[in-house]
Amino acid sequence: MHSRFALISLLSTLGLASPAANMKMKPRDLLPRLPDPGVVITQCASPGMLALAYDDGPYQYTSALVDILDAAGAKATFFFTGTLYGCIYNQASAVQKAYQSGHQIASHTWTHPQNFGSMSGDQITQEMQQLEQALANIIGVKPAYMRPPYLATGGSVLPTLGSLGYKVITNDVDSGDWNGNSVSQSQQAFQQAGTGGNGHIPLMHETYDTTVNQLTPWLIDWAASNGLRLVTVAECLGDASGAYSETGLPGNGQNSC
Known part of the structure; x- marks a missing residue:
């Protein structure tokens, strides 16, 4: 008593x-309140951070991007696909390099379907599980985070992803690289978003040379000059240990798409 x-x-x-x-x-x-599966998350949970996040890889620039980030002591999140820009197994060494360097590996679905928002729950599940198996084969983990293709969250997307245990990320700053924005236009988007409030989770794509070799170095300098830590999405949400739902997964011997 x-x-x-x-x-x-x-x-x-x-x-x-x-x-x-x-x-x-x-x-x-x-x-602390950790992210819930199947709920859309757009920005970090605390100030003082920037979660660089890249979609659509692995691609020919993945390894170089990891080198740029590592040289700056920065961490980032890679939302990988299985077949969007060639078979993921053909870039297995780059995926392993990113993972072993401490960057977060997350899902962007197997094929990056244009109709993701109108797919059935079974179709969405298949998209997620195919990439899960590939990542188990390549790096031995199952990601707990994903970003939907085209940021589609309608229809069966959120209920299905929630049932699969995925934490769903979109963004609160759009670099516009996918829409032909110049590097200076992308920089302006970050400057307009500012450094106040909770940290940003931007939409960027590692499939553009300018994003990798010009925008990323600028962001590293911009973060440093504004006292921002460059962290993974999981860390910026206070969930650093929750980036993966399973580790040490056995592969099935598959090495092709």
Whole structure:
């Protein structure tokens, strides 16, 4: 009984709630809130961070991008596909390099379907599981994060991804590289977004030379000059240990698409 009143007194002193409310609180209510599967997340959970995030790889620039990031001590998230720009197995060494360098590997589906938002739950599941198996074969993990192709979250997308345990990422800054924006236009998008408030999760694509070799170095300098840490999406959401739902997965011997 004494310990109970001592806990209530401590919580009241910390200003968490009134004693009456604290008596109803559960232990999980006092823990940091981690991302929920199947819920759209657009930005970081705290200020002072920038989560560089690249879609549509692996591609011919993946290895060079990892080198640029590593040289700056920056971490990023790669939303990989299985077959969008050739078979993922043909870029297995680049995928392994990114993973071994401590960057987050996440899913962008197997084929990057244009109709992702209107696909059935079974079709979405197949898209996700095919990439899961490829990543198990290449790096031995199953990602817990994904970004939907074309940022489509309607129809069966969120319920299905939630049932599969995926944390769904979109963005709050668009570099516009996919739409032909110049590097200076992309830079302006970040400057307009600013460095206040919670950290940004941008939409960028590693399939553009200018994004890899011009925009990324500029972002590294921009972050440094504004005191921002360059982290993975999982870390910027306070979920650094939750980037993968399974590790040490056995492969099935497949090495082609």
